[in-house]
Amino acid sequence: MRTHTDAHDLRHHGDAEVRDAHLTDLAVNVRTGTPPDWLRERIADSLKALAAYPDGRAARAAVARRHGVPVERVLLTAGAAEAFVLLARALTVRHPLVVHPQFTEPEAALRDAGHEVARVLLREADGFRLDPAAVPDAADLVMIGNPTNPTSVLHPAADIASLARPGRVLVVDEAFMDAVPGESEALAGRTDVPGLVVLRSLTKTWGLAGLRIGYVLAEPETIVALERAQPLWPVATPALAAAEACMEPAALKEASLAACGIARERAHLLAGLAEFDEVRVVEAAEAPFVLLHVRRGAEVRERLRGLGFAARRGDTFPGLGPDWLRLAVRDRATTNRFLQALDQALTMVGD
Numbered sequence: 001m002r003t004h005t006d007a008h009d010l011r012h013h014g015d016a017e018v019r020d021a022h023l024t025d026l027a028v029n030v031r032t033g034t035p036p037d038w039l040r041e042r043i044a045d046s047l048k049a050l051a052a053y054p055d056g057r058a059a060r061a062a063v064a065r066r067h068g069v070p071v072e073r074v075l076l077t078a079g080a081a082e083a084f085v086l087l088a089r090a091l092t093v094r095h096p097l098v099v100h101p102q103f104t105e106p107e108a109a110l111r112d113a114g115h116e117v118a119r120v121l122l123r124e125a126d127g128f129r130l131d132p133a134a135v136p137d138a139a140d141l142v143m144i145g146n147p148t149n150p151t152s153v154l155h156p157a158a159d160i161a162s163l164a165r166p167g168r169v170l171v172v173d174e175a176f177m178d179a180v181p182g183e184s185e186a187l188a189g190r191t192d193v194p195g196l197v198v199l200r201s202l203t204k205t206w207g208l209a210g211l212r213i214g215y216v217l218a219e220p221e222t223i224v225a226l227e228r229a230q231p232l233w234p235v236a237t238p239a240l241a242a243a244e245a246c247m248e249p250a251a252l253k254e255a256s257l258a259a260c261g262i263a264r265e266r267a268h269l270l271a272g273l274a275e276f277d278e279v280r281v282v283e284a285a286e287a288p289f290v291l292l293h294v295r296r297g298a299e300v301r302e303r304l305r306g307l308g309f310a311a312r313r314g315d316t317f318p319g320l321g322p323d324w325l326r327l328a329v330r331d332r333a334t335t336n337r338f339l340q341a342l343d344q345a346l347t348m349v350g351d
Contacts, residue, residue, distance in 0.1 A: 010104035034207025046241035062247035088113035090229035097139035152285035213239035297323035303345035
C-alpha cells in the first residue's frame, strides 16, 4: 500500500466557507431550522445541573436502547471528531487505510497520531462506489463513510461488511445515516461483524455542531480501549441531555420525517442541476448534500459567493479537484434562488 503526504488541506471544513460572510449557506451539511424548540428547551433545562459533574449513564443507556445493543458497546464522545482522534491514538494498528473521497478528519487524526496512511481512491467512472476488492488485505484499519461525504453515495451494507477480516478494525462513519429514509444500509446495531466500529453524530440532523455530541458503537474491548484514552468527563451535561432526548421515540420519528423531506428536496435540486450542460452530478445521491463537477468550478464558486451563495470547495478531498463542488440540500425556495444564481455564475465565467 502506498502512503500519502500530498498537499490536500485535510483540515478544511465547510464552516470556513461561511465564516465572517453573510452568505446563503450551502457549504455546511447541518439541517436548517435546527435545533427544534423542544430540544433547545431540554438543553436549557440541563443547565440547572451544571454544578454537578456530568453523568453519562442515562444517555449511554438511551443510545444502547435505540440501537438494541448492550451499554458496554456504546461510548459517548464530544462529536464524531473526538472519536476519530481516539481511534487514531488508542488502537494499535500498523497499516491504516482510508477510502476516499470522504470526510478528511479521520486521515488527519491518523497522521497527527504518527501513522502512515494509505488510500483507496474511488473513481467517478464507477459512480464513486466501493469495490471491496480494491482494499488490500494488509490494511488492519479501514475507514469509510456511509453515506459518504462528499459524494453522497450510500454503499451496500453487505459490501462494507465484507471488508471485515480477523485482526482488522473496520470503521464506518455513519454521521449522515439518520438522514437516509429508513436508514437503509446501516451497520449500527450489528454485532455479527468482527472488528466493526460505527460512528454516529447528532450534529447534522439536530443542528448541534456547537454542542459536540456523538457516539461510538463497537465491541466492548474496543470501547474500553477508547474510553481509557478519553479525558475525565469528556461530554458536557447539556450534550448528554441532548443525546438522551434525541434517542426518544418522538425524536426518532421526527428525524425520519425530516429524512423523507430531505429526499424530496434533493430530488428537486438534482432535477434543476440536470438542466445545465456545464454541470455533471453524482446521481446516486442519498445524503443531505450532492456532489457536482462544474467546468471552471473554482471560478464558478467565487462567482456564486459574489451572488450570495457559499458552496463547499471539493479540492480538499483526496480524489477530487477544483472543478468539484458540494452543495447542501435546502428548501425548495432556497434551491430555486441558487439555481438562478448558478445560471448567472456560469454565464459570467463563460464570457
